[in-house]
Amino acid sequence: MRKNYFLGFRKIALFALAAMMLLFASCATKPATAPEASARAPEPVFIERQTAEGIVVGEINKENNTQSWKGVPYAKPPVGELRWKEPQAPDKRTAPLKTTAFSNVCPQYVDHDRNPNTPWIIQGNEDCLYLNIWRPDTEEKNLPVFFWIHGGGNSIQWPLLSNTDSSVLAGKKNMVVVTVNYRLGPMGFFNHPALKSGSPEDKKSDSGNFALLDIIQALNWVQANIGYFGGNAQNITVVGESAGAFNIISLIASPLTEGLFHRAVSQSGGVRVSTPEKGAMHAEEILARLLVKSGNVPDEKAASAIISQMSLPEIASYLKSKSAEEFLETYPEGPTVGMIRIPNTFLDGTVLPLDIYKAFKSGKYNKVPVILGTNKEEAKLFLRLDKTFSPWTRDGSLFSDPAKGELYTLAAKYQSDGWKVMGVDNIARIFKTNEGQPDVFAYQFLWGAGGLKDSVIRAPFGLLLGACHAMEIDFVFGTEKTSLGPYAFIPKNRAGRVALSEAMMDYWAHFARTGNPNREGSGLPLWQPWSNAKGAPKTILLDADLENTKIEMSNQELTNVDIEKALRAEARRKEIKPFWDNSLFRTDAKH
DSSP, X not given: OOSOHHHHHHHHHHHHHHHHHHHHHHTOSOOOOOOOGGGOOOOOEEEEEEETTEEEEEEEETTTTEEEEEEEEOSOOOOGXXXXXXXXXXXXXXXXXXXXXXXXXXXXXXXXXXXXXXOOEEEOOSOOOEEEXXXXXXOOOSEEEEEEEOBSTTTSOBSOGGGOOTHHXXXXXTOEEEEEOOOXXXXXXXXXXXXXXXXXXXXXXXXXXXXXXHHHHHXXXXXXXXXXXXXXXXXXXXXXXXXXXXXXXXXXXXXXXXXXXXXXXXXXXXXXXXXXXHHHXXXXXXXXXXXXXXXXXXXXXXXXXXXHTXXXXXXXXXXXXXXXXXXXXXXXXXXXXXXXOOOXXXXXXXXXXXXXXXXXXXXXXXXXXXXXXXXXXXXXXXXXXXXXXXXXXXXXXXXXXXXHHHHHHHHHHHHHXXXXXXXXXXXXXXXXXXXXXXXXXXXXXXXXXXXXXXXXXXXXXXXXXSSOTTXXXXXXXXXXSSSSHHHHOOGGGHHHHHHHHHHHHHHHHHHXXXXXXXXXXXXXXXXXXOOOSTTSOOEEEEEXXXXXXXXXXXXXXXXXXXXXXXXXXXXXXXXXXXXXXXXXXXXXXXX
16 A cells, blocks of 8 residues: 555656656757758648548648648537536537647646746646547558557646657558547546536546546547548557556556457556545645635635535536636646646546456456566656755766666666566566456567666766666657657667667557567567466567667566565665665555
8 A cells, every 4th residue: 555645746746857857858959950942841732531520631741651630629628517527529510620730738737948947837728639640641441540648647748749750650550540638637637526416427527537538538539430541440559658558557447448449558557546535635635725826815724614614516616617727836846847746547436446456356357468568777767856866967976976876776676677567567467367368468678778888878878867768659659759769869879779669660560450569571589478377488678789679588577576585685775775665666565
């Protein structure tokens, strides 16, 4: 069990700050100089597609031979009476809808000027339930569908979908790629008794899991419409990273998603859930902050006294009268780190089971082929901002003092191994104990690990980041700057990383096509499925040196018991142990 709700929030704050710094880093490169008029891009060629709601007009990109439709509505705007409600099917249209630009992001904190010395600001619009579609510029039909769910702690969109060039993957691997917006922060997860009707017809809305319901609605829209875009509604793979991957695990557990997808990929995910009770406690805190912010009461204690005298309809009316911006302003960490601390993914008994591990162990979940993976040094992204290490990063001693660098590496190792247990090994073992569970494939991404001396990433980033959280995203999409490419990619490591990216795209795409990542004739090492048998294949290791891939199978399985045994043998055990004991990236021993 978590030690304390508020202690958990404090740990999540570190996660938030790290992710926000990551966002700045990934956007820090200068934009290319605008081309001369004589080199102007060709005029777009528009292409129409019918949908259940009406015609959408996208465009053909001749430079990479793809077609795209951006900003396609998959639900009614969740505004007015539809705020904090289950999303509704979009309205039908009589006129064609131009879909050549990304929609607004959902309300969130945004690093608007890419300057770490200025505060983040609130941007976005509650009218944000839109998705984007890419496909090859061919007439081929029944293509596999790759449905991407972005990360960002369920409070921001990261990487930004507008920076995620899905055309590379769609074009190279002959798939339909879909990316989706979903409600974030207090608009996406909010659980207060005043907002519940208690009616059987409103069980979904009463769950507080609006972001998950958005994703489910988007999948329903795809089921009904993707055939118009050449996609196969009976071959949909849901893929997500970070918060998106945690949402993938929730989709697997949800009784509402049966038949909506057919394979799943979790990149650096796992089980991270909350309870309606914790959600209600948080909502009460936000309500008190709103009252203080309005100037009606001097402090939150006085606000709580007023709230205790309000009826539920009065509270509901007050909450609905406030803008999304006013809600976000109650989170003091927002201007500094972007991501906000909010409980999410509520075990409500309707959208999600009351006990997600019990559902998994009893076989009551959506049994589909699954890829589960983490990165070798996940925790480095977050540890670099820990109070122990951040001063050493600022003064450079982390890189000049071998003892400090060693402690950083060891702390990251144990936290990252814990994430592997939580997000991969533990779930894989549980799934494979169930009759009827298709193959589970596990991976560990190692590119960039090795520290100052042995990493393929230039110093000091080989030590500071290494094979950290989100490093694999560019490899999956075949891009250079969707994620951490601007930090880690240099000409010297290009040959090896491009080869690894091509291999990973091949594995991911063939899994999306068939449920098996191994394409006959690919020349790639055989990715064997996870087996619970002792000494049997477990995990494929994905790596490359400066020139070539280094891909091989491993039969190692990790448990928390293994990690703690190794920790007891460490010479610096006392220094490392607090990072292990207080790690957010681990599961309870009972699971």
